[in-house]
Structures are given as C-alpha cells and as structure tokens.
Amino acid sequence: MIKTAVVGATGVVGQGLINRLMGHPWFKLTRVVASERSRGKKLEHVLAASDGVKELPEDLAGLEIISTGDFRVEDVDLIFSAVEAGVARGLEPEYARVRPVVSTTSAFRHDPHTPLLMGGVNAEHVPLLRVQQKKHGWQGFIVPKPNCTVAGLVITLKPIQERFGLKRVALTSLQALSGAGRSPGVASLDIIDNILPFIAGEEEKVEQEPKKILGVLTGEEIKPATFTINATCTRVPVLDGHLLSIMVETEKRTTPAEVGEVMKTYGREHELTGLPHAPQEILTVTEDPFRPQPRLDRNKGNGMTVTVGRLASAPVFPGGIKYVALSSNTGIGAAGGAVLMAEYLAREFLNWV
Amino acid sequence: MIKTAVVGATGVVGQGLINRLMGHPWFKLTRVVASERSRGKKLEHVLAASDGVKELPEDLAGLEIISTGDFRVEDVDLIFSAVEAGVARGLEPEYARVRPVVSTTSAFRHDPHTPLLMGGVNAEHVPLLRVQQKKHGWQGFIVPKPNCTVAGLVITLKPIQERFGLKRVALTSLQALSGAGRSPGVASLDIIDNILPFIAGEEEKVEQEPKKILGVLTGEEIKPATFTINATCTRVPVLDGHLLSIMVETEKRTTPAEVGEVMKTYGREHELTGLPHAPQEILTVTEDPFRPQPRLDRNKGNGMTVTVGRLASAPVFPGGIKYVALSSNTGIGAAGGAVLMAEYLAREFLNWV
Amino acid sequence: MIKTAVVGATGVVGQGLINRLMGHPWFKLTRVVASERSRGKKLEHVLAASDGVKELPEDLAGLEIISTGDFRVEDVDLIFSAVEAGVARGLEPEYARVRPVVSTTSAFRHDPHTPLLMGGVNAEHVPLLRVQQKKHGWQGFIVPKPNCTVAGLVITLKPIQERFGLKRVALTSLQALSGAGRSPGVASLDIIDNILPFIAGEEEKVEQEPKKILGVLTGEEIKPATFTINATCTRVPVLDGHLLSIMVETEKRTTPAEVGEVMKTYGREHELTGLPHAPQEILTVTEDPFRPQPRLDRNKGNGMTVTVGRLASAPVFPGGIKYVALSSNTGIGAAGGAVLMAEYLAREFLNWV
C-alpha cells in the first residue's frame, strides 16, 4: 500500500479526499495534516457530515490530526495538498523536494515547468514532470489539477478539439455552492431566492487554464492552444454540480450528431481504464432535453462522469455547436479528480502499481 | 377614467395586471373575466397572496368574476388579455373588432401586420396598428407584448444597436419560477437544489422576437433586424427576476465604458416620461461586480427598471461587449410591461389622455 | 421468487416501490399497473429520475405498463397498492379476494378488522388478518401501512410506551415536499423562502393512527391506546425527510438518559432481523445537538432508520421527555416501509420464505 497524507484535511476538498481514500485499494491514508488549530483532534471529530463524509473504518477513526509544522514528509509516499493557494506556495515545493504532491490548489497551475493535468485529457503532458524535477533538483514533483469548472469543461472540449478544432468558446457557468467551500463559503442570506453574477477570480481561471491543458508539449514547455475563450461565471443555489452553457466555434464545420458521436466514443475509450476511480464513461451524452440536471446527474459514475445534453447547432457560430455540460465540482472537479490523477501517475509515471 | 377589463384574471400574469391597475390614475378596472370555473366568485376570493397581490380597495373587493362567455366587450374601453395563447387566438380578434387589446400572450406576436411593442424600445412601430386595423376592418387592435425574457433583453440591446450596430448576440438565461406560472408551474421537487437546463419553446421566442422588435417599419411591414442571436434558456430556483448573461458582437468596435455611457443615457431619456408606470430609468448600469442580483434588483423602479452589470470586453467577439442583465419577469416582463404599453398607446395613439 | 405487482406505478410512492423491488432477493416485479393514460408505455419511459429511481436492469426496462382494467390479479402472488385513496377503496378489496395486498394508502387504515401494521412496532396485530379474511371470505388480505409522518413517530413512541407508558404527546412536524407527491405536489412558487403551516388532512391522521398502531389486539378487535396526541403539521422546503419536534408526558417519570438507552436497545433488537429491508437499527440516537438533519440523516440504513436527537427533559411535562426525530418519508415512511412489511408477512404470516 502507498502511504498517503492529506494536507488541509478540514476543508471541503480535504474532506472529499479523505472520503475517497477510505478503502482505497492502493492508497492508505496514514497522515492527516491541518493547521495548528485542529492539531491533536481525532479524525472522526473533524469530519463534516455535511460534506457527505462516510462513516470511518476503525483504523481511520482514531487517526490524530497533526499540524503542518509537525508533519514529516518522509513518513509518507504521496501527498495530497488541499490547503489555500497562499499556503500551498510555501509548502508544496518543500514537500516536492522528496515526494510527489498532487495539489487541488491554483498555486502552481501557471508555472511553465508544471503540467496542469486532467485525467483523460492531457496525459501527453506528464513528461513535463521530468523537466520540473530536473529544474528544481526535486525527487518528487507537484501536479496541480485544474479549477473545478475547468475540469468538466476541458473533458467536453477535448474530443471537439481533436476532431473538429476549436476557434472560439463562449460559456456561462451556473456554479454550485460547494465550490466556494464552507468557511466562509456563501452565506445562506445571500443565495436563497437569488443568483450571484460574479465569482472573484473565477473567470480568469476558466479563460486561461483550458488553453494550457489543451496545448501541446514541445520540448520543455507547453505551447498553449490558440482558441479564444470567454466565460461569465455565476453562483446558484445548488449544493453540488456545476452546469455550463457552452457555445463553440469549430475549425471544421460540424453537426450536433457528429459531436454527440465523438463525445460518446471519447467518453468510453480513455487511458484511465483500470484505475480505481475511473468511471465507465468520463463523458456521456443524453438526448433528454431536460437533462443534465445538477441534482440528478452529479453522482453519475461516482461523481466522475461529465454529462452533456442539449447538443444543437449554434447560429452565432455557423457550423459550430452549443451544449450544456454538468460535472460534479466536488467529484471530478476536486477530490475525485485529484485521486484519479494520483492513480494515473502511480501506475504510468511512478510505476508503483 | 378609462374602463378596463382583465381577461384571464386568475393566472400569475392576470393577478399582476389587477395589482398594477389598483389605484391607477387613468385605468379603472371594471370587468374581471376568467374561465367558467371562477364565474361568480368575488375578486377578493381569487387573489393569490402568493403572487404578491396587495389588499383590494373596497370598490374592487366585491367585483364579481364573469366568464368569457358573459363578457360584453362594449362594456369597457380597453382590454388586457392574459389567457393562454390557444384561447387568445380565438378571443383577441373578436375583442379587437371594437376595442383595443393589449395582450401578454404569444398568439399574434408574429403576425405580419401586428407590431410587437416594447415600451421605450420601438414606438416607431406603432403606426403598423393602422395597417392592422385597415386590413381586418377593426375599430380596435391587438398589441402583443414580448416574451418575458425578451422584454429585458431588447431594452439592453436597443442602445447598443442604435450606436454600435448588432452583429451577433449569444446569451444564456437563468429564468425565475414565476415565469412558468402557477398551475402547474415548476414543481418544488424538480427545482430545489437543482437547475432545469431547458424551457420548452423559450429559446425560439428569444431568438425570433428581438429581430422583429429591433427591425425597421417600412411601409406596411416590419423588416426584421439581421443580427444573429443564440439562446440557451435555463430555469433556476429564484422566485422573480430573469438574469441574462449576454455576449454581443457589434458592427463598430466599442468598449465597456462607451456601452455603459450609452446605456445610462438611454435609460434616462426615453419616450415614456410622464406615464404612470414609467420608471425614472428603464435601464440602469451598476459598477458593483456582484450586481445585478435577482432578489436585490428585481423591484428597482417598481419592477420596471432593467439593471445591467459586469460590463466587460468579450474576447470571443473582438471589439464587442459582454454583460449581465436583470429584469423582473413579472414587472417589465409581463404585467408591468403590458400596463406601460397601454399607457403609452392611451396617450400617444388613442389620444385618450 | 414471489411474483409481484405494483399498482399505481407512476406516482412518487409507486416509483419508490419499483426502486426497492429491483434486485430484490424474494420479490420479482412482474406486473406494473397504472391508469389508462400510461398503458403500453415501457417501464423505462415512466421512471422519474427526479424520484431517484436507479437504472433498470434489462428484464425490467422492457416491462410494459398495463392498465388497472387489464391487470389480472391471479398473474401475481403479491400486490403493492400505491393508488389514490379513492381508487384504493374500489380496487384493493377486489384484489384481496385472492391475493395479499400491501397498501400505502389511507383507504382501510381505520377499518376495524384491518390491522394498521408498522414493521418493528406492532407485529402482535398481524393475527387480525385472519379475522379480516374470515369476515370477507377473502383468500388474500389488505394490510395498510401508516401515514408517512406516523411511521417515524410510532417507532420512537413504542419503546417509551413499553417502558414508561404514554399519557400525552404534543408534536410539530416539519414535513418534506416528497410527502406531497409530484402532481400537483407543492408548487415551487409556494415554498421557496417559505413555510406552509398546514397540510390538509394530515393532523387528523397523525392524531388517530398512532393510537390504533400502539393499541392492544383483544379477540377480534384492536383497543386503541388511550394517550392524548396533538399535532401541528407544516411543510418545509426540504426534499425528503420529515422532522418531528416531540414532547411526551409519560405514565412513569423518566429521564433523557433512560429514554435514550431504551430507544437504542429497541432500535437494535427487533423482530425484523434477516429481512432484506431491515436496517441494522430501526431507531438510533445521536448525542450531537445539531442532529438529526433531514439531508444528513434521511438515508441512514437505506432510508429505514429513524434518528432521534436532542433528548431532554420537558418542563411542561414534569418527568417527561422531549426530542427531535427524523425519518425518510419516502423510505421507512412509504415505499421502504411497505416493502419491509411485505417481507415480514411473507416470512412470518404467509410462510413463503
């Protein structure tokens, strides 16, 4: 078993990681790290039922939380980092000196020698990790996963890009509350019977990260994709599941039927097969015009399947396409995506499995 | 006082009309018409408090509902029609033979001799009513108001069109529940902690009506505007207030600052001044990135003011613009818009005031 | 396998029954019966994803819906009836002539020769079925399950009654939306940012049914329990899970600690052990003052476990007790409770297993 630490264990994403590591066939959670404030508490006492954390098996229930100061990175084989971006900037490079770090934060997403990896989308960027290691003299590495909205987005864009090419992407997101975390998160007084038309910093991420993820690794750097992307991000009174309304101009003309076919094939035939968190389909297409819906579709494939619906031609982009996509922001968009990526690297890059 | 009937008085829109006619300085509600089922009931007993209907003044409380069969059109000067589209197709022409009909339904919105009027936007289409009257030999006329999503949309597009020209409009709507009416409306089981990504028939309306409204009246017909428009319409758990995320490609390059200026000026200087339901501004622009919000902005200007926020340039449309707009679907988008239009026609076309 | 029909398959409860019968080890769903309107449709096309219905196994997907008129009761061994009470009054006795009927409706709950059975609470009333059969000359029988609010309530009252006796029960319910069904159900416009302080007919059921369930079978009739019960029932914006705030005056003085102990023991030691739908605990007690919560606790024990929290003494009833109870109204309160009861009767009364 691969000994694993979760750093930042008390936040929404940290709790999701713990949840997905319970009973994991390869990874054994042996260190739970948080800020000084939680030090010494038993894991069972910091689990937030409201984040859907399952009951702990006995060996985990008694695990004591240690502080970042007390954590010795050599005690584990692999680290999941779910701290705030500012803290991550300090801690993650320190950990990476000796161990692999899978990070859910934005701290190093734009570092030129760091791939921004998304399971099922850009395995071809993995070799950039060697460059990162060499550059810093690290034995380990840092792999950030994309922003939770970007995760679902790029899974739907990748098959379009491969087959028809991408020119322009215009999207509006309807993002769930769990994406904002719990403390402070979104106050109930602000969101009941309401929409917030702005999420600070989100549109920048949604407009930048996909170009890196869908770019081409050439030698020691990634050449970003050249399509244009424009996002308006809103917050809606939904607990989990980001819904995206997307319009795409393609390089080659296409049709809803063609895109549907390409997406379905892509969803089934992916490099993730056999990984514990790999869903049967990472991308699925529904014909029901009233789907996808956050509450009905967010748990598909254990929260790892992205659902596309309402495929139609898009008059503003002749020959292009529009659709709606739904992905679990806590699943594939956060903890689930991070664990899946760790599984992929354990098998394909670290050769641990 | 202008004697007025509301036909279809028990639905959400009918109730809104009654609400806005209480204490109206020009229009006196003298007939309340509904289906056979409500016949003979007192008005005070069919008011839905949940639609925010205010307490009735004494003269209205005792008004008895009459059935469409018993209603004699000659008893009133003006008719508001808020029945279902199918019923409207039969009733409205019959009424229009002798009286003006302001309709909230979609029945005649696409009739070539009927203007689709939006207060503050296309007063120049009013003369088409003469053509309609002549064509049918009517003394009255039918004036439909646009779909509730279109109402807010065209108020924001008009100043852009006038100054910069419109080429492409891509939008996603987050529409409130009251837009779906009450019976059956949207079931609570379907929308709590959820989004519905489809509203049957809505996208067609949003893609067609603006072209007619923003078109040019040439002789006896309206030449529709030629810009392209693409809409994805969703339903969100909000009681009132449609939020639109809009991206626009303009004919001439523009900037957020210019569009903001043009919108503010347009919002204040409109042909509606002096009408009882005319807001001080029909369009207002906020700099606060977290606004507009449905709950905070839907009642601005008594539900008659459209609020635009988040003005920014739109990379997918170089030189174009993106923004978020919020309008009360029950106010300017339905009953409020209908009453405002009736006021305008009473003063400018019928010369009653 | 016991061949089973669900009559009333398209409602919320019918869908729940189908869900719980998929892959059932004893019951095989062979007939799906609904009104004329759904006749001939394939089962997979009438499943409401919004009711959480799982994906159908292949043998069920193609099952065709038959109308009540076409249904031949002899084709099955056991019938679940989830039609409206009025329809049930006609159909259920007809079915009971030849087959056992487990009913979720209120039609025969107050029939003097019919036990009102609640799994884990009043197995001692089962022999009354013999009286029912004799009286009507039926080969089958009708077993109604209690109202969804009553189901959770009596499971918490039973251990108190057994050990301390019941004198007075005062309760306020906060009931979930799924309890009202889907068509029409509760309109979203009525319940977002709101509470409805009344549920037609509900308080009568909550005040009558527990006395029968907790009564004593003497010869051919049930002598109702004599405690007094008073309920105010409200509807809250929650999807599933009825929360009850309960204050109890007991015959003998008790303490929170004693009641907690009695409830925990009762929850574990019940006559249902070994039944497919029997939870490990039918009643559990939490010390966390912020629990039970509908969203966090409704799925405990697959929706079959009732959770009690906030046990405290109740000054208005000296020596008595107050607590909060949460039960899934769609689980133990409806479909789950009906299937559990059918399992119990199959094993203990019909000796089929």
Added chain:
Amino acid sequence: MIKTAVVGATGVVGQGLINRLMGHPWFKLTRVVASERSRGKKLEHVLAASDGVKELPEDLAGLEIISTGDFRVEDVDLIFSAVEAGVARGLEPEYARVRPVVSTTSAFRHDPHTPLLMGGVNAEHVPLLRVQQKKHGWQGFIVPKPNCTVAGLVITLKPIQERFGLKRVALTSLQALSGAGRSPGVASLDIIDNILPFIAGEEEKVEQEPKKILGVLTGEEIKPATFTINATCTRVPVLDGHLLSIMVETEKRTTPAEVGEVMKTYGREHELTGLPHAPQEILTVTEDPFRPQPRLDRNKGNGMTVTVGRLASAPVFPGGIKYVALSSNTGIGAAGGAVLMAEYLAREFLNWV
C-alpha cells in the same frame, strides 16, 4: 429632532436600525459607530443591500463611520446599541451614565433592575427604569428588547394571559436565517434542502425571557410569571420571519373563538397608537388555514404586525388552545421593535415628544 447614534452599525440589526431611522420624524441619525475596521468609511459604502437597506438620503450617504473609541456619547441624545453581547456589557453602562440606551443585545436582559421591554406588552414595567437610574446613579438608562423569537411570542401570549391565565406553553420554532446574522450566519451548504434542529442558546432565552416580560412589577423588582414554558428551536431555509407552533394550557378553559376575539381586540387597542412605528394592529388573526406564511405575512404592518392563524383547541391541554404565529424577526423582532420601544419611551418616559 432627537440626535441618535447607532452603535454596531454594520451587522444585520444595525443595518435594520439605519433603515428604520431614515426619514424618521423624531429621530435624526447623526452618529454611526462601528468597530475600528470600518472607521472612516462612508455610510453608503457599508450598507448591505442584501439586508434590504433602502437608498440613503443625501445627508446620510456621506456620514462617516466612527469607531467606538472615537464616539463621544454626549454628541447624541439617544443611543441604539446593536453590538455583540460581550461588547455590550462593557459599552452600554458607560453610555447609560449620561444617555438612554435602547439595546438589541441580551447583555442586560436578566439584570434585576432592568426591565425587558416589549412595545405593546409590558409598559407597566417602565417605572423600573427609575430604580435602575437611582441604583447606578445614571442620568440615562439601558432598555434591552427581547430575543427575536420572544418578541412575537409574548405579543400572542399577553392577551391570553390577561383573559384566561397561562399555565403551560409548549412551542416549536421554525426560525429564519436572518436571525443568525450575516458573519458567519448560517452557511448555505448547511441549510439548502435541510433543517437545523438546534440553535445554540436560543431555547434558554425563549424559556426565560417571557416570564420576566409577563411578570408583575412589585416595588423595585419584577416578579416573574409562573407558567411553565418549553421550546424546541429549529432553523429553516427562510430569509425572514419566525414561525412558531404553540400549544397553551390556560388557567380558565377557553375556546378558539374566544381566543381569536381577545387577540383581535388586543391587536387593535394598544398603548402604541400614534407612534411612528406603531402598526395599525400589533396582532392580527387569520382564518385562512394556510396562513400565516413567512414570505406572505412577514411584511404586514411594515414588519411590525404579528399574525396568528390555525387557532384550534389542543387535546393535550383540555380547555386550552393551539395556534401558529408569524413575526418578522428583523422587524418587530429586532430593529423595528427597538425603534418602536425608543419611540414609546421618548413620548411616555422622557417626554421629549
């Protein structure tokens, strides 16, 4: 005009106070006091639109926030205190040395020489202020208003007490989110599709404060009322408006009709007539079984009217009564109640008006 300060101006209650002081005929807001953090900001920049604060008149918009350290109590005639209870314990006595303080906090509610005043309920306790002044040698005084749940409760209990006597009161509250304030308030992740069955410290307040308010002033102290009261307090997904489900055992037997009559009379004939914030009725009774509802009734009488519905006899308390009551927790329950009390004291105790 009476020069007035609001201390604690940035919280939900402080904002409500500012809202109710705008355009007030007697009180002029001249000092806005908050913590060091907000010092120097203009009032218009700290207004939370989400708390429904209206647009500021010009003279208020530019008012600068001063810190508690900089505030000189002599600069105003009257102080509204809406700080946290801990802070209030230090500040309020200091202010009271020279000026009257109307407090929304719980700091001095149980002080034996301080009346716990509720407009329309216990004016007869006002003379205790003389005792307070004498005891401390204060020129001013401290008047706390009750907890937001208690405010609505005692208005409904007072007429019952006067006419029939109170023996036992059992209640369950369904409390709105604004009662918890904004920072941190209730997280949206915790309350959407959910109920919280516990509000820390609330039940104690609800069980103690009414006895003092409904007690008898004898000489220099208040003899608390002797009825028993038992409360279970829950939090529900409602923005404003606490709903209470109440069962009452009376000294003399009564009927729903009698209680309704007594409540209606009491609601109209109160000592508050003529005060700017006095509603026409402080208590009203509805016959509609589906009322009161938070969203429909919370703004009645500008948030100052308590609405009672569902009056019925209560079998658990023979000869007693049960009902549901709704009061705006931000109106009569907080800022509205405080301003009303200040108005009463200005006229009746201070003789300023």
